[in-house]
Amino acid sequence: MSGQRIGVLVAVCAALGAAIILPAARLATQAAPQGPAPLANDPKLIEDLVYANRILYQQEVLDGFGHVSVRSDKDPSHFLMSRSMAPALVTSNDIMEYDRDGEPVDARGRNSYVERYIHAAIYRVRPDVKAIVHSHSPDIIPYSVTGTILLPVYHVTAFLRLGAPIFDSHDAFGDTDMLIRDNKLGDGLAKVLGNSGVALIRGHGFVAVADSTPIVVYRAIYTQLNARVQTEGMKLDKIKYLTPGEAEKAQAIVEATVGRPWELWKSQVGKIQ
Amino acid sequence: MSGQRIGVLVAVCAALGAAIILPAARLATQAAPQGPAPLANDPKLIEDLVYANRILYQQEVLDGFGHVSVRSDKDPSHFLMSRSMAPALVTSNDIMEYDRDGEPVDARGRNSYVERYIHAAIYRVRPDVKAIVHSHSPDIIPYSVTGTILLPVYHVTAFLRLGAPIFDSHDAFGDTDMLIRDNKLGDGLAKVLGNSGVALIRGHGFVAVADSTPIVVYRAIYTQLNARVQTEGMKLDKIKYLTPGEAEKAQAIVEATVGRPWELWKSQVGKIQ
């Protein structure tokens, strides 16, 4: 065998090897994230927040709009939320920290959601709340614009308890652009929310709050389901809602098993790049 | 050709071969299931039960909650059901055996569904029943909370016969957490079910029963469809339901052909790992 022929043979096999190995190497280097220095918070808290964004988008509670936040585990007067972008695309690199007034701690030129004051205002007055979702769900709007109270129709929505209160910016603020764009509007919403788990915002959407990320995601998804079921029920006849006693007991038991749907929803989102 | 050059050549080709062959070998070894010793039941019975879980999830009858069971072919006072987990993810390794009171025969630390008493109670009083589905279907809840009777609107839901009875835990048990969490509640539900194929559970969901897995899956899926169709029909005008004579004849004929949709649903789930 001549050196020339061996050279050709080695070249062909090396090319084959390159065709298989190099793309795999390139993908491996692309996986390394770039962006601002990571936050000092518990990585699990941030990972769950990213999953919450993706799950709520996949479950059609959030679309191009809407957002979800968690209270900071390092400084309880602060909270974490993605920069202003579509929830479907959020990654851990997009998470930013906000102070008690809703202003970014270290913006680095990144835009914030205009309505971050929804989150800031609620964290200020609800020490029990650790996670918040704001959604423009089309299923909820009909209730918000007709003054119809969302009540727990079945055991999985027992957290609605005595009904979801409705905040109408027009009452105290007259004609606005309907966005909760400052702390005064945020305080107005937080006041109407009171101790509830859910409040509706007339002509806008709703907010759900809870003491953990899996539970707030669960509440947002099931608030939307309750609206669909309650609407269909009201077309048939008068609805027998959960009694206050039933709602209290059922909420405790159902939210103790939130791990099961949470793990299922995470597995449906899959691995996040 | 030097030994060195040949060594390089062999190494490159071996690497290529490894890159193709080794992952395939690894997948083959991963396919071997791990877990508790398999049950002594007919493997087809277990396989159909696993498919039932997956089909009902894909057909949106079950979500993160709900369950399906079959009566044991080895001991008719026992039944088989998955451990407590999302139906979408059930495999044959998750199937457990339960005794006539709904207690696990060999738990080995695995959690059971809180509501297994629905299944235990019905198997106790309905010797004809070989399979049971419990679902929280949002389409059914409106009927359960307004006392509206589900009646057969078209031939494929003839099994609804004279209507689906509604069990309300509040009647005999007052404020509960709405779950069928013991045999007393299970007996209450089984009593209301009587000889029917379907019963609704107020503010909770429904249960479907049948003498085979394909038929109980069919009934669960079509009970949900009947609810949607009946709701739309009642918005148009007074519905002419199937007469008792039509329902009896149509049920016999339609359930004799359940193999066709069953095979289609299985093919849509595909191979289960």
Added chain:
Amino acid sequence: MSGQRIGVLVAVCAALGAAIILPAARLATQAAPQGPAPLANDPKLIEDLVYANRILYQQEVLDGFGHVSVRSDKDPSHFLMSRSMAPALVTSNDIMEYDRDGEPVDARGRNSYVERYIHAAIYRVRPDVKAIVHSHSPDIIPYSVTGTILLPVYHVTAFLRLGAPIFDSHDAFGDTDMLIRDNKLGDGLAKVLGNSGVALIRGHGFVAVADSTPIVVYRAIYTQLNARVQTEGMKLDKIKYLTPGEAEKAQAIVEATVGRPWELWKSQVGKIQ
């Protein structure tokens, strides 16, 4: 280089080649269909019939049940339809020929749809009809069980013209199993259909007819859409339907462009194995 080493090298490269080439060869041999001798009909007629099955399933007009047929181009008193199976899985090997009474010409042990008499009866009295669809569409059932006439709400459903008549087996036949299982029932349905493009079957579904496969598929899909739109409209207020003059003109123009949606639907089904 020793013969031994060369042998190892050739073996490794051959194994690599086999790992790439043999699976491709296996797929190629699997593509060759097996089954009864093909029919003598125009292959395009059969191919369109198979596509009709797949399209109607994908567009959710047919599910595990329902069927579509075409009049034979070789013998106009005969028609072609799949053997009894789910439309989602029909291939050209499944197409069978039926005579004017709806009996299979060459069954070879293959089962036929029980309701083939729907097709046989209509082909007998409607020489203009070249294709028929029978569907259990849940959107249509509400109209069939409340005696509500489906009327053309918008231009794309102009073929509904003066409304879709409703056949009720109970009128002339009393309690049946609701299936069109013989020629007497088929004749009853064909009589009610008259010269219309669509007729409803109480508590069962509907039938659509046309002079070509693309148009009958179009009519089946849009009949279902018209039902949804008409239902929503009737909830708002009194509907202004197409006038007879508008319906006549619009039908002609819309059905002249059926090639566009037909090609889109075929492309969505993709290549059929």
Added chain:
Amino acid sequence: MSGQRIGVLVAVCAALGAAIILPAARLATQAAPQGPAPLANDPKLIEDLVYANRILYQQEVLDGFGHVSVRSDKDPSHFLMSRSMAPALVTSNDIMEYDRDGEPVDARGRNSYVERYIHAAIYRVRPDVKAIVHSHSPDIIPYSVTGTILLPVYHVTAFLRLGAPIFDSHDAFGDTDMLIRDNKLGDGLAKVLGNSGVALIRGHGFVAVADSTPIVVYRAIYTQLNARVQTEGMKLDKIKYLTPGEAEKAQAIVEATVGRPWELWKSQVGKIQ
């Protein structure tokens, strides 16, 4: 090693290399588009128009029918639109130029949409309008056939302002085939549209207009959403719509952020071949 054996070895490795490299090369050459000479317009304008077609199809505003156009940046009396085909399949090679009367500038045997006069007529009288969508949305038809005015139910549909006017061809033109097939009908529609962002066409669909492609796509999608929400709200109770002041402020703010959903929708369509 004999020349024969080396030849076999080189052949096997070369075949392996070819099996990997040649398909990649073929795909690369297939990517080069063929068709008429490209238009002289801004490639970004054309690319956005193609995306608009794909997005509106994916968001279920357009199906096999409907179309979207943009005013030409080279000659403002002309506009660009795809040749007559399903929007789902439109590529940049399908875009044609039309003059102020809606006639193609350089047809080259390509068919045009019959209803291009909708676009021509509106561009003639609305110098502010740079993009137009025409859709047959089933959600809108109920409003068009009952004379129900679509009003802004929530902030994201504030562009509906004081309500969407309804054009009925029957008023001035009697029985037609319902299509806007000439400039007289187009002028009639444009007159009813007036200065609005949206007008309904009785028994046909709707038209949305805006001063950019992202905004007209946004308005088309959200007009459809508003219809669904308004319908559900009207079933619950009397709706409190956005006040004129709220609508004016909200529209400005929401349409300033249209980039976010636009980028999300483009990413969902992905790369267009």
